[in-house]
Amino acid sequence: MIIFKTITWxxxxxxxxxxxxxxxxxxxxxxxxxxxxxxxxxxxDALTFSLYGKSFRKINKGQLVNSxxxxxxxxxxxxxxxxxxxxxxxxxxPNIFKIYRNGEELNQSHSAIDQQKxxxxxxxxxxxxxxxxxxxxxxxxxxxxxQLPVSSRREVVEDLLDIKIFSSMNEIIRTxxxxxxDEVKTLELKKESVKDKVDMQKDxxxxxxxxxxxxxxxxxxxxxxxxxxxxxxxQWGLDKDLELNNIREQVTKFEDSGSRLRExxxxxxxxxxxxxxxxxxxxFFTDNTVCPTCDQSIEESFRVNRIRDSQNxxxxxxxxxxxxxxxxxxxxxxxxxxxxLSKELSNLLNGISTNNAQITGHQRQVxxxxxxxxxxxxxxxxxxxxxxxxxxxxxxLQETYDRLAERKEKVTYYDFIHTLLKDGGVKGKIINKYLxxxxxxxxxxxxxxxxxxxxxxxxxxxxxxxxxxxEDFTYASFSEGEKMRVDLSLLFTWREIARLKNSVNTxxxxxxxVFDSSLDGFGTDEFLKIIRYxxxxxxxxxxxxxxxxxxxxxxxxKFEKVKGFSKMLS
Numbered sequence: 045m046i047i048f049k050t051i052t053w054x055x056x057x058x059x060x061x062x063x064x065x066x067x068x069x070x071x072x073x074x075x076x077x078x079x080x081x082x083x084x085x086x087x088x089d090a091l092t093f094s095l096y097g098k099s100f101r102k103i104n105k106g107q108l109v110n111s112x113x114x115x116x117x118x119x120x121x122x123x124x125x126x127x128x129x130x131x132x133x134x135x136x137x138p139n140i141f142k143i144y145r146n147g148e149e150l151n152q153s154h155s156a157i158d159q160q161k162x163x164x165x166x167x168x169x170x171x172x173x174x175x176x177x178x179x180x181x182x183x184x185x186x187x188x189x190x191q192l193p194v195s196s197r198r199e200v201v202e203d204l205l206d207i208k209i210f211s212s213m214n215e216i217i218r219t220x221x222x223x224x225x226d227e228v229k230t231l232e233l234k235k236e237s238v239k240d241k242v243d244m245q246k247d248x249x250x251x252x253x254x255x256x257x258x259x260x261x262x263x264x265x266x267x268x269x270x271x272x273x274x275x276x277x278x279q280w281g282l283d284k285d286l287e288l289n290n291i292r293e294q295v296t297k298f299e300d301s302g303s304r305l306r307e308x309x310x311x312x313x314x315x316x317x318x319x320x321x322x323x324x325x326x327x328f329f330t331d332n333t334v335c336p337t338c339d340q341s342i343e344e345s346f347r348v349n350r351i352r353d354s355q356n357x358x359x360x361x362x363x364x365x366x367x368x369x370x371x372x373x374x375x376x377x378x379x380x381x382x383x384x385l386s387k388e389l390s391n392l393l394n395g396i397s398t399n400n401a402q403i404t405g406h407q408r409q410v411x412x413x414x415x416x417x418x419x420x421x422x423x424x425x426x427x428x429x430x431x432x433x434x435x436x437x438x439x440x441l442q443e444t445y446d447r448l449a450e451r452k453e454k455v456t457y458y459d460f461i462h463t464l465l466k467d468g469g470v471k472g473k474i475i476n477k478y479l480x481x482x483x484x485x486x487x488x489x490x491x492x493x494x495x496x497x498x499x500x501x502x503x504x505x506x507x508x509x510x511x512x513x514x515e516d517f518t519y520a521s522f523s524e525g526e527k528m529r530v531d532l533s534l535l536f537t538w539r540e541i542a543r544l545k546n547s548v549n550t551x552x553x554x555x556x557x558v559f560d561s562s563l564d565g566f567g568t569d570e571f572l573k574i575i576r577y578x579x580x581x582x583x584x585x586x587x588x589x590x591x592x593x594x595x596x597x598x599x600x601x602k603f604e605k606v607k608g609f610s611k612m613l614s
Contacts, residue, residue: 078603083610
């Protein structure tokens with residue numbers, strides 16, 4: 045059983061340098077009161093921060109440090125478990141996380157995460173979520189069990205029954221299954237690869253054993269034939285080289301024909317234009333004695349001279365034009381010869397290129413055949429070595445088969461364990477074993493509160509409720525006061541189950557305005573009577589904003605704000 049004794053905090057939220065200490069096991073019932081913002085709920089954040097490193101309310105870790113002093117935030121909690129005294133010290137600015145056992149600090153060589161995990165699993169035996177369902181209930185973050193999603197309900201119950209270890213084990217098994225299945229895939233690929241190697245090596249040895257000198261002689265004869273073809277190709281190439289040089293010399297003689305033709309064409313165009321101009325001029329002066337533009341008479345002597353001059357120029361140009369036409373025909377003949385020679389040159393070059401390619405191909409073929417001859421010769425000489433390789437491949441294949449069979453057997457084994465560890469396996473059987481007890485306890489507590497209904501949780505933690513009047517009632521159908529009775533019954537049941545399992549057995553229960561909204565209809569006296577009657581050997585703290593309840597509690601703690609700092613008065 046965990047006996048929480050004291051908690052002390054300083055420079056924590058609105059608390060300043062002066063430490064605040066609350067004794068947690070002095071009185072059966074303690075009322076904590078104070079105005080809004082006075083710091084009465086600070087104890088909740090101090091508890092969860094000291095034990096779990098995070099606040100109860102949704103407050104960032106950096107905001108837990110008192111904003112005035114801005115350093116030296118420190119929370120200490122002292123408790124005992126089975127006659128062993130424990131102390132957890134946690135701080136911010138500087139960061140502190142220390143665990144003491146019987147006054148001696150534990151080894152701090154592990155990481156903070158590992159230390160926290162060890163604290164929760166080995167000492168507290170509950171995580172943050174279970175702590176907020178069983179020990180500390182605050183209106184700001186408290187979600188009653190019946191309002192949790194099904195997965196979260198299961199998580200709470202598994203924590204209480206101390207069977208979450210099966211989930212952790214199952215995750216380990218699932219990881220192992222994934223790893224082994226990946227290994228099986230790798231081994232399957234290796235098996236096929238080695239099988240291919242064995243088959244290829246067997247074929248290779250068979251090929252070697254079937255090889256003979258006739259194969260080598262055949263390849264050598266082929267090499268001789270190819271070499272003869274190479275010699276012929278070389279000789280053909282030499283002959284074509286001479287022909288190529290001759291054609292190139294002829295091409296050189298005619299290679300300017302194209303440019304000359306273009307030049308003659310340009311001259312022809314210019315001469316044609318001049319002839320056309322002179323013809324037009326001759327026609328103008330022949331046909332006209334009066335200027336058609338200004339209507340003035342053209343002097344006859346001037347007209348005759350212009351006609352004669354144009355005739356003379358035309359005759360000269362026609363003679364030159366005829367000479368040019370002859371030169372163009374000669375050049376066109378040279379151009380035709382150039383084109384024919386160029387075609388012959390191109391064909392000859394293509395033939396030489398093809399011949400050279402054939403020579404290269406033949407040479408490669410000879411080289412390949414020579415390599416094959418050498419390989420066959422070596423293989424025949426090293427036949428024993430190839431048999432040894434085959435045996436090595438066979439041994440590797442057998443080893444792979446053995447490993448594959450062993451891995452597959454292990455997968456089958458782990459699959460069986462995985463099935464057992466799933467929700468419907470061992471955990472389901474344990475939960476089903478406790479469900480009747482859980483349901484009996486809930487209904488017993490409901491009857492203690494004069495609420496006569498038949499409440500039942502199934503293995504999926506869905507409720508079914510029967511009332512004297514209605515069947516298949518739901519939690520949501522109840523009034524707030526009735527919901528409070530169900531929530532209290534479940535809370536007390538979880539504490540009882542935890543005590544029976546010895547996973548969570550503690551003296552402390554703190555409720556922060558959790559049921560204030562329901563007390564108007566239910567009554568403060570009835571509420572206190574229930575928690576006094578049902579929860580024995582416990583220290584119950586109730587934080588409330590309601591007034592007039594001080595005389596109903598064994599002890600009253602009051603918080604006030606003084607000069608901006610929270611102070612505890614008792």
